[in-house]
Amino acid sequence: MHRYRSHTCGALRESDIDQTARLSGWVHRVRDHGGVLFVDLRDHYGITQCVADPDSPAFKEVEKFRSEWVVRIDGNVRRRPAGTDNPELPTGMIEVYVKEIEVLGPAAELPLPVFGEQEYPEDIRLKYRFLDLRREKLHQNIMTRGAIVDSMRRRMKEQGFFEFQTPILTASSPEGARDFLVPSRIHPGKFYALPQAPQQYKQLLMMSGFDRYFQIAPCFRDEDPRADRLPGEFYQLDVEMSFVTQDDVFAAMEPVITGVFEDFAKGRPVTKNWPRIPFAEAVRKYGSDKPDLRNKIIMQEVSEHFRGSGFKVFARMLEDPKNQVWAIPGVGGGSRAFCDRMNSWAQGEGQPGLGYIMWREGGEGAGPLANNIGAERTAAIRDQLGLKEGDAAFFVAGDPEKFWKFAGLARTKLGEELNQIDKDRFELAWIVDFPMYEYNEDDKKVDFSHNPFSMPQGGLEALQTQDPLTIKAYQYDIACNGYEIASGGIRNHKPDAMVKAFEIAGYGEQEVIDRFGGMYRAFQYGAPPHGGMAAGLDRIVMLLCGTTNLREISLFPMNQQAVDLLMGAPSEATTKQLRELHIRVNPPNKG
Numbered sequence: 001m002h003r004y005r006s007h008t009c010g011a012l013r014e015s016d017i018d019q020t021a022r023l024s025g026w027v028h029r030v031r032d033h034g035g036v037l038f039v040d041l042r043d044h045y046g047i048t049q050c051v052a053d054p055d056s057p058a059f060k061e062v063e064k065f066r067s068e069w070v071v072r073i074d075g076n077v078r079r080r081p082a083g084t085d086n087p088e089l090p091t092g093m094i095e096v097y098v099k100e101i102e103v104l105g106p107a108a109e110l111p112l113p114v115f116g117e118q119e120y121p122e123d124i125r126l127k128y129r130f131l132d133l134r135r136e137k138l139h140q141n142i143m144t145r146g147a148i149v150d151s152m153r154r155r156m157k158e159q160g161f162f163e164f165q166t167p168i169l170t171a172s173s174p175e176g177a178r179d180f181l182v183p184s185r186i187h188p189g190k191f192y193a194l195p196q197a198p199q200q201y202k203q204l205l206m207m208s209g210f211d212r213y214f215q216i217a218p219c220f221r222d223e224d225p226r227a228d229r230l231p232g233e234f235y236q237l238d239v240e241m242s243f244v245t246q247d248d249v250f251a252a253m254e255p256v257i258t259g260v261f262e263d264f265a266k267g268r269p270v271t272k273n274w275p276r277i278p279f280a281e282a283v284r285k286y287g288s289d290k291p292d293l294r295n296k297i298i299m300q301e302v303s304e305h306f307r308g309s310g311f312k313v314f315a316r317m318l319e320d321p322k323n324q325v326w327a328i329p330g331v332g333g334g335s336r337a338f339c340d341r342m343n344s345w346a347q348g349e350g351q352p353g354l355g356y357i358m359w360r361e362g363g364e365g366a367g368p369l370a371n372n373i374g375a376e377r378t379a380a381i382r383d384q385l386g387l388k389e390g391d392a393a394f395f396v397a398g399d400p401e402k403f404w405k406f407a408g409l410a411r412t413k414l415g416e417e418l419n420q421i422d423k424d425r426f427e428l429a430w431i432v433d434f435p436m437y438e439y440n441e442d443d444k445k446v447d448f449s450h451n452p453f454s455m456p457q458g459g460l461e462a463l464q465t466q467d468p469l470t471i472k473a474y475q476y477d478i479a480c481n482g483y484e485i486a487s488g489g490i491r492n493h494k495p496d497a498m499v500k501a502f503e504i505a506g507y508g509e510q511e512v513i514d515r516f517g518g519m520y521r522a523f524q525y526g527a528p529p530h531g532g533m534a535a536g537l538d539r540i541v542m543l544l545c546g547t548t549n550l551r552e553i554s555l556f557p558m559n560q561q562a563v564d565l566l567m568g569a570p571s572e573a574t575t576k577q578l579r580e581l582h583i584r585v586n587p588p589n590k591g
Helices: 122-127 136-158 199-207 246-264 279-286 312-317 336-348 368-373 375-385 400-417 459-465 495-504 509-515 517-523 537-545 575-581
Strands: 020-033 036-043 046-052 070-079 094-105 181-183 191-193 212-221 232-242 276-278 324-330 355-359 392-398 428-432 437-440 445-448 475-480 483-490 530-536
Touching (some): 020 046, 036 070, 136 212, 136 246, 136 537, 199 212, 199 517, 232 246, 246 428, 246 483, 246 530, 246 537, 279 400, 312 392, 324 375, 336 400, 355 375, 392 400, 495 517, 530 537
Parallel strands (some): 276 428
Antiparallel strands (some): 020 036, 181 191, 212 232, 324 392, 428 475, 483 530
């Protein structure tokens, strides 16, 4: 018999009854039922119930068992007594009568429980992540993550893509976040950077004639903590294709992402034919460039109903042509208490309030706004929004460029409060026609709004003749249930257009050559039209595992302060290490 096991803890069935088995695993829990000890023994594959009574030669040793001891158990497989079957366990029809045991690894008192799924402080969980990962739900999430990667990889290869690995040590690049820098010992005073994304390398692969590339790529960004991204590093399904239009990228990737979601949706509906929503429409209807389409609420502009009305606050705003009034319908929200609660919520978000109209019995409008604008305008708003008695509408006003994100938050809040979100489904969509540039208020200049390497719609001519803030790009995102899960674009592969695009954002030609010399040179020697995207693996796994915390789907994550509590990173370097790297540390003064 094998030194440690003849079977795993998930393998024994009724067909094994009367056999001798050897199991090794962790003591999940011990139960004492009237002097008979029941040990649930657990390994990666499952749980087997083991039984020791006073007649068992190992009874005295089993009495010493404690949670999470690693033990070997030899015994006879037998049928569980009638009425004690556990149909929820694959091994639930049998038990092992203990004949011999060996303690392979005793465990100290546990700093957190492994049995059950009770809440526990996150810092303790991360410090003792090896224990946390033994918990059933988290353990299963990690296995699901691996299966999702397998599904992605299989589907990409079926689509004719080839898998490549791009360098980890590279040059610094303006991807929108700070680089992690790696000092060079061989080249004193110089630094490598960890890749924020394989963007330039995958484009260079297209220059090299490889046609269809993909990679499950690690990416590194020295960003401040964010709720929807792990500190430091994350993984993405990175993709690039040659001789393609935007439609070709969509046709290749839509079945891959849909298929992955269908594989792991557990019967929940997944969008079959994805809508394509222009950025401006997404902002206008949903107040988000990653809209949650499970939320049935659609916002509408109602400026005309307030223009020249008795509600002077909105009427005066509308004298400026750039200002608008948007309405957010609230089906079933037509009570004073609910409207007041929404107004208080808006104030908590830093807004002066949230105007509203309620429709009472008979369809008559009520509330301060209704009183100011009159019955005719109130009825017109109700008819435009398709509302009825018992409903309400909430209003935001001003420059849409400044209020659309808040309007989106209000839409989400209303959807949650009024049960307008069907949470048991996955709604996928392409968001298209992103603006190429935006105005950077901090630096008082035009800047890239998305990926700087994307092709402007209209090409070089648009860059030369249009107001930069009106230029749209061949850039696109995939939105799912309120999250951006992928982003991509058709690339700007013409050197003169690339230089002009960066020039508008304040980069001179020499700076472009200095910073992107490899790609700029490659474009001089026969660059194919190409495009691609990157899908966020971590967010996709998070959605499919039904959690909102990325730490619940990652093996050894850092905490929100970007500290690895398990390994103690970041840590100080030794004097010898710093000397070899020709680096002197100059930390800021405390206090």
